[in-house]
Amino acid sequence: MADDCPAPPGDANAPVRPVLAATVLVLRTGSSGPEILLIRRPPTVYVPGDWVFPGGRVDPADRQFSGGSLSPAECARALGLEDATSARACCLAAVRELSEETGLLLARDRAGRIAGADAAREMVDAARGSAAGWYAAMAAQGLVPATDMLAPFAHWVTPEGLPKRFDTWFFATRAPEGQPASACNETTGIRWIRPADAVAENARDGEVSLPPPTLDALLRLAAVFDSGTATAPAGLDGLLAAWVRRGPPRTQHPWMRLDGPDSPMVVLPGDPLHPETPDARPTARYRFVLRLGRFHRIRND
Numbered sequence: 001m002a003d004d005c006p007a008p009p010g011d012a013n014a015p016v017r018p019v020l021a022a023t024v025l026v027l028r029t030g031s032s033g034p035e036i037l038l039i040r041r042p043p044t045v046y047v048p049g050d051w052v053f054p055g056g057r058v059d060p061a062d063r064q065f066s067g068g069s070l071s072p073a074e075c076a077r078a079l080g081l082e083d084a085t086s087a088r089a090c091c092l093a094a095v096r097e098l099s100e101e102t103g104l105l106l107a108r109d110r111a112g113r114i115a116g117a118d119a120a121r122e123m124v125d126a127a128r129g130s131a132a133g134w135y136a137a138m139a140a141q142g143l144v145p146a147t148d149m150l151a152p153f154a155h156w157v158t159p160e161g162l163p164k165r166f167d168t169w170f171f172a173t174r175a176p177e178g179q180p181a182s183a184c185n186e187t188t189g190i191r192w193i194r195p196a197d198a199v200a201e202n203a204r205d206g207e208v209s210l211p212p213p214t215l216d217a218l219l220r221l222a223a224v225f226d227s228g229t230a231t232a233p234a235g236l237d238g239l240l241a242a243w244v245r246r247g248p249p250r251t252q253h254p255w256m257r258l259d260g261p262d263s264p265m266v267v268l269p270g271d272p273l274h275p276e277t278p279d280a281r282p283t284a285r286y287r288f289v290l291r292l293g294r295f296h297r298i299r300n301d
Helices: 061-062 072-079 086-100 115-126 131-142 197-202 212-226 231-247
Strands: 019-030 033-040 055-057 151-157 166-175 189-192 255-257 265-267 288-289 294-299
Touching: 019 086, 019 231, 033 197, 055 255, 055 265, 061 131, 072 086, 072 151, 086 115, 086 166, 086 189, 115 131, 151 212, 151 231, 151 265, 166 212, 166 231, 189 197, 197 212, 197 294, 212 231, 212 288, 212 294
Parallel strands: 019 166
Antiparallel strands: 019 033, 019 055, 033 189, 151 166, 255 265, 265 288, 288 294
């Protein structure tokens, strides 16, 4: 789970350093089209009660582990990072957090086979102890984190000025065959839902309340799936492969506007209100406005 990252000791006015984190967009083919897995946060953590993708902060154990199906250099190329250790740690944290929060395990055994439901259940129990314990249990079972099953999708850095900040890499994957997802450990709810339906439910103040990074990702996915892309498992695999081939996602540095009409709001690069957007090149199609405790998408006219 994600933690705070306080300002350096002795400098109360210094910006909060963002915590490195990873989250996973798990996709599957549903009866009415592609669906995505959302989990509900407990009331004691960041974005309490909101529906988000499984994920959390990078743990020291993620940096210390030396395995994974992708090498540090391959992870660094996938994310466009110079720090190969941090790149692999992000990929490993994505696999570990997904297991901890949903019971879905992206891993292969010594014969190269994807882990089954029994192994996935055992790893949920191992995750209740510590991240280091999870890696020890993986090694004991002869399992290797399948970081090659992750497709980089997005990269968000929380705006400066907020008490909690995260440097979060979003990965996409297809749900492993034969493994049921369930609410595990601190997760208080779990739902498979079409991206467009999640966006609509948030807009009408339904059960699903979404923070801006999650809402932005779902809007992008809804646009892809509404075009008829990836309506079958093979289509999902092709889509994930295309996201890998396109290279590292562009880093999003949103800005929090706290004054003026419709404030507070989150504006994206390319929005005329974003301080780094050239006046002649507005490209962002929407922004996010906080109303009655949840963020809503407002189109830029």
